[in-house]
Amino acid sequence: MDTRKTRKTRFATLRRGPMIPAPTLVLIAGTLFSQVGDSLASLGMVLSAADHGIRWGVTEVFLAELIPTVLAAPLVGALVDRLGARSMCLWALAVQSLSLGVAAAVDGFHLRVALIALSGLAGVASVTAGFKMLPVVAGEKHTGRANSLLTAGLSAARLIGPPLAGFLHSVSGTAFLLGADAVSFLVLAWCTALAVPRRTDVVIGRRPAAKLSDGYRALRDAPVVGLLLPTLAAAMLATSVETVAGVFYLRDVADGNDTLFGFFLATWALGSVPGALLAGRADWSARHTALILGGVLGISVALLSAGLLPVAAVIFPLFLLGGFGNGVCNVGLRNAVHSQVPAEVHGSAWACYQALSRICIGLGFVLGTPNSLVSSRGQVILSGAVPLAFSLWALLGLARRGQPFLDESPAEIREVSG
Structure with a gap:
């Protein structure tokens, strides 16, 4: 019996076991990049409120991130199930990028918060669609591992984002952080278009009569x-x-x-x-x-x-x-x-x-x-x-x-x- 060959075969089997498809890694990488961008924009607005002494400004930022999800999630989720996850995700990411880009270009704290709320509303669709697409891209066998890598990566992104945001805010200001977040959504859209095939919506299946x-x-x-x-x-x-x-x-x-x-x-x-x-x-x-x-x-x-x-x-x-x-x-x-x-x-x-x-x-x-x-x-x-x-x-x-x-x-x- 060739012991070396047996060991080599076993090693190859072990090495192939935890591997997940490359498109899944591309999608996860784009998501993590976008999460860092979100951290930059959110903390940038919080620091802006503190710098300008805007009373209730921090609370306003947090509410702008919370309320759209609470109010719109059932409707947006039903639309994703009706219209298809891939197309909804790409459109939503485009709206998020545009909203943050405009927020970077305009002045006025409350106007920027309103644009962040609009981005948050579109974010309900992109996050929901991303969740729905992941099992199709990863395959049933690798979905658990993909969820594991995504969750770990999101934690790492939240660990990196705040100190990076603090440093960049002191150097470049809030507008730069909002612009960086806008770019991160474009990167995620590119990763999604690259990693998720057009037939995904057919594979997932739709529910035309989806209810709230x-x-x-x-x-x-x-x-x-x-x-x-x-x-x-x-x-x-x-x-x-x-x-x-x-x-x-x-x-x-x-x-x-x-x-x-x-x-x-x-x-x-x-x-x-x-x-x-x-x-x-x-x-x-x-x-x-x-x-x-x-x-x-x-x-x-x-x-x-x-x-x-x-x-x-x-x-x-x-x-x-x-x-x-x-x-x-x-x-x-x-x-x-x-x-x-x-x-x-x-x-x-x-x-x-x-x-x-x-x-x-x-x-x-x-x-x-x-x-x-x-x-x-x-x-x-x-x-x-x-x-x-x-x-x-x-x-x-x-x-x-x-x-x-x-x-x-x-x-x-x-x-x-x-």
């Missing part, structure tokens, strides 16, 4: 997502509460050291990268329940412990854990929607989930605002305790149903849910 309620119904009827939707909502609410309350709590822990505070935030994003990559392993990518619940448990324990233990040396590893859970949960959710929701309503389902997430995020921003009832530390503790309670309740529900947690398969899930 189809997306919510699809999420509710998906065995794993429907069961864990309250837990996911609690996790999104908790992390957005911590986003606001943590500014005050973590700066106290850091004794006002803004550099240390920045490292706290970076640690969470850093932890999400390996979490997303590991969740894309072939032996884990189909375990949707374990990934989602395990991820939320990681987030919950990290936030709760960080609130109970106000020590910088302890918070760093806890935020790595929280970020790791965040990455794992995001991959599990995307895989679950892709595999358990019919392809012809992927657009509606993902758009509706985006709307639900923005509602939770907006509410979390409000609840995390400092008040006289609960201290910022208390808000951080609650942000960990609430999703932890929801996670434990979901685990109890799974045990009662006899639904698998660590050793699940699509056949088993269909049998239990049926």
Whole structure:
């Protein structure tokens, strides 16, 4: 027996296993480039509001990014399912690029915010269409791995974007950052046209009679997502509460050291990268329940412990854990929607989930605002305790149903849910 030949064959098999099609990598690369551009524009507008002392300016920017998704997502998702994902994505990216380009050219803070809101509205279509096209470009075999790489890359982009935006804003100003974001959408459009074949809409299938309620119904009827939707909502609410309350709590822990505070935030994003990559392993990518619940448990324990233990040396590893859970949960959710929701309503389902997430995020921003009832530390503790309670309740529900947690398969899930 030729041992060297056997080893070589095995190595080749292992090397081919995790590979995903080149067009998928092109699409993911374009998406990540665009995400960095979004970070530049968003933080540029926030810094512009601060520089000019515009009261409520920061809140205005955040609302401009949230409200279009909440209001328009069901309609836009239905349009993507009716008209086709590829064409809708390219048109939406063109509108986003044009909106940001005009925003870079004009003056006036509020006019720029309005153009960002228009870009956000078009962004609902491009993000929804991108979600729908990914399984077709990657193939069913590689969809889990593609979701893993995309999620990890988005975390890395969010890690790179803010410090780069701060540096470029100090050198070139807000208009340059808005223009850079406009260019990033053109790059993503080029990558999409290159990576996604014209026949994609035929392969996916359309639903000419798509209704606004189809997306919510699809999420509710998906065995794993429907069961864990309250837990996911609690996790999104908790992390957005911590986003606001943590500014005050973590700066106290850091004794006002803004550099240390920045490292706290970076640690969470850093932890999400390996979490997303590991969740894309072939032996884990189909375990949707374990990934989602395990991820939320990681987030919950990290936030709760960080609130109970106000020590910088302890918070760093806890935020790595929280970020790791965040990455794992995001991959599990995307895989679950892709595999358990019919392809012809992927657009509606993902758009509706985006709307639900923005509602939770907006509410979390409000609840995390400092008040006289609960201290910022208390808000951080609650942000960990609430999703932890929801996670434990979901685990109890799974045990009662006899639904698998660590050793699940699509056949088993269909049998239990049926």
